[in-house]
Amino acid sequence: MRINHNIAALNTHRQLNTASTNQTKSMEKLASGLRINKAGDDAAGLAISEKMRGQIRGLDQASKNAQDGISMLQTAEGALNETHDILQRMRELAVQASNDTNTGNDRGEIQKELNQLTNEINRIGNTTEFNTQKLINGDKAATTSTSTPSSTAGAATLTSGVDAGPIPATQASYTITASAVNAAAGTAMGIDLDGDSTDDVTVTEGADYTGDGTAETAAAALATAFAGNADWDVTDNGDGTLTLTAKAGQAADGIAGNSLAASGDASEAQTTTGAAATTSTATAATGSFTISSAAEGEKLTIGNKTVSFYDSTSGNYTDATDAASKLSSDVAVDINGLTDVQVADAVRTAFSSLSGRNVNLASGDTTGSATISLAAASTGAAGNTIATSVSGVSTTTGGVNLQIGANQSQSLTLDISDMRANALGITGTAGSAGFTGTNTVTDGTNNATTEAALDVSNAANASAAITKIQTAIDNVSAERSKLGAYTNRLDHSINNLNTSSENLTSAESRIRDVDMAKEMMTQTKNSILSQAAQAMLAQSNQMPQGVLQLLK
Helix, strand or coil: CCCCCCCHHHHHHHHHHHHHHHHHHHHHHHHHCCCCCCCCCCCHHHHHHHHHHHHHHHHHHHHHHHHHHHHHHHHHHHHHHHHHHHHHHHHHHHHHCCCCCHHHHHHHHHHHHHHHHHHHHHHHHCCCCCEEECCCCCCCEEEEEEECCCCCEEEHHHHCCCCCCCCCCCCCCCEEECCCCCCCCCCCEEEEECCCCCCCCCCCCCCCCCCCCCCCCCCCCCCCCCCCCCCCCCCCCCCCCCCCCCCCCCCCCCCCCCCECCCHHHHHHHEECCCCCCCCCCCCCCCCCCCCCCCCCCCEECCCCEEEECCCCCCCCCCCCCCCCHHHCCCCCCCCCCCCCCCCCCCCCCCCCCEEEEEECCCCCCCECCCEEECCCCCCCCCCEEEEEEECCCEEEEEEEEECCCCCCCEEEEEECCHHHHHHHCCCCCCCCEEECCCCCEECCCCCCCCCCCEECHHHHHHHHHHHHHHHHHHHHHHHHHHHHHHHHHHHHHHHHHHHHHHHHHHHHHEEEHHHHHHHHHHHHHHHHHHHHHHHHHHHHHHHHHHHHHCC
């Protein structure tokens, strides 16, 4: 028996503290009705429920926004209802004035009423407001504009094989779609070696496009740059070396040949979308070179490759698949002491078939984006022209922007047109056909006359006024119909927002709210455990007293 440490009492005390703590938590949850009262109750659940709570409040406010939008639309539509009634009366007056049973004085009285009714239409248009915002005076009209690229059309010419550029447009982003564009195997790209000037030779390596057909590579292997007139032996073994023949007795000042490429602005290609294309192994091709006035036995040195001239007018060369890899930039070529042979074009790979592939291009720095369509061609013969076109980008400004969603950009733009007399076509310039000779119509808010009313002083003008008023009636009808459609749409938006809010609230409740019945069970259990622990603690405190019996 020990008296310094009462283990039973310590254990009972710990159990009592646990039961008391749990009982306190249960009482807190029961008092608030929430399962999560602080982050420690459920850290992850708190984060999730707070996000849901933000969405719920956003949806509820969006629903209120939509309801406010309906109220605005109904205000505008109510004003137009009165405008409709006025126009119907004006049409009735115009019909009356068209009848020749009326005298000039009669038509004068009709004109007075017509003028006043027109004033009222202007007054309604200039004073109808919602929350201090004018609705049908044109302030809430939406305007749609289309930005026009600096170049809206162009042409791409095929020099040999497929050519999809340059595209002469200056928008920030384009999409080119090519379909069924084919280049026949063995099609050649021109390489010009011109030795009549003194310029450095630069071979610019173009971007390697990929296609799913045959692509020819360069017809020559130009590698190491050097100067001088060194002689080198060359064999025609198909690995990129050349053997050329020429007519004897002519000076060697030019070489022309062919190999395959698609010219264009390859550097503009940024990304490609669609299935990746592959380039197949090049097929050997043949061509001919003509050397003018070269004595038999003369040698042509290009890089570290030497070509011997024989007494013949033409010969064959072998186009090997590894020739392109042997091309290098800034190659100096020496032909009989002339170090200025110009290699005119870069090595590119042509498409033999490209269907449904997209290439995204960047060109210029203007705002907006557009679509460029690349017309299909059956073959990629040299000289073919492919037309291109660029369409502008439409943007909408103005109008009434209603935020009808809980997140950014979830808005609806409403267009409420100008419904004043001039916009409806029932006022015009004084003295013009069909209108009074002087300004007789005000804006409805003061007595200053600024517009001319429809003229019904004679039967012809009155008859023409019928048509103008009918057109105005049709315009108001169309506007009211549009506003009604907006209202119906917003009704459905409100229903959807309320449903979303309800379901999200249900989900948030499952995370955050406490199950009262279950928590009552837990609280009752903890209360009983707490009372039992208190009783047992009293008993355990009496246990050391048994030692006193040993001292008697």
